[in-house]
Amino acid sequence: MTEGHQQTYEWIKALANDTRFAIFQLLMTGLQCNCEIAKSLGISLSLVSHHMHVLMGLGLVTSTRDEQDGRWIYFEINPTVLEQFRQAFLQLTDPNQIQTRQPSCGPNQANACSVKPG
Amino acid sequence: MTEGHQQTYEWIKALANDTRFAIFQLLMTGLQCNCEIAKSLGISLSLVSHHMHVLMGLGLVTSTRDEQDGRWIYFEINPTVLEQFRQAFLQLTDPNQIQTRQPSCGPNQANACSVKPG
């Protein structure tokens, strides 16, 4: 993480899991109740809860309690953070930063790499 | 993976590892020799090789052998695939697909979720 891509990396890791990727896709269709998610994906409520903790911890998702009955919880994408993620990803993968360069090693460089094979 | 985001998911997983993320960032600055990467990151050549196998398997990276001495290998980002990744990611995270919707459950829905807590 040479530059300031730590946050981007955290977001990427959050999506890099079967269950969370599926949850993310569901939430991208709009607000979901936790049991809708559990039912859709065939997973337990506690597992939904665990993954939501991760997604909320990164700001990607927010939760709201039902106004009439606070025992029910709903989840949705935080569009502001989603947009930050998109911009950060575009910067991370911006092809314009790819430079034409010569490697510091190779047969002509006489600059043999001193890393021992392992 | 309800829709056609399987490939996108594979790319995301490829970046969701400390070492590969760092390798990716190095390659985004331009072509690199394998031992440059090993030296920069303080890892073994065999580990570089392993991760390159993953990145190349997904098309994100290509390798070329030195023209004068085929024992040396260089890696670089495949800009075409990188662009595909960018487009796919933008589609996956497109905020326009987020709909205003009512969850199928909740106190008013009388449609209690039948998933048993676990």
Place this chain on the structure above:
DNA sequence: AAAATACTTCAATCTATATTCAAGTATTAT
């Protein structure tokens, strides 16, 4: 042809994190 160099592959181990399930907390209904 033999040796040296540069990288790759394989299999064993290690590690981070996902999953499970039981117990716990918060809210609402009786």
Place this chain on the structure above:
DNA sequence: ATAATACTTGAATATAGATTGAAGTATTTT
């Protein structure tokens, strides 16, 4: 107050995949 409902938490287990190191392959040099 008590019980029921809806979700969360914690700790143990399971699992996928990262790392390691030795052996292997390919290429070049002598």
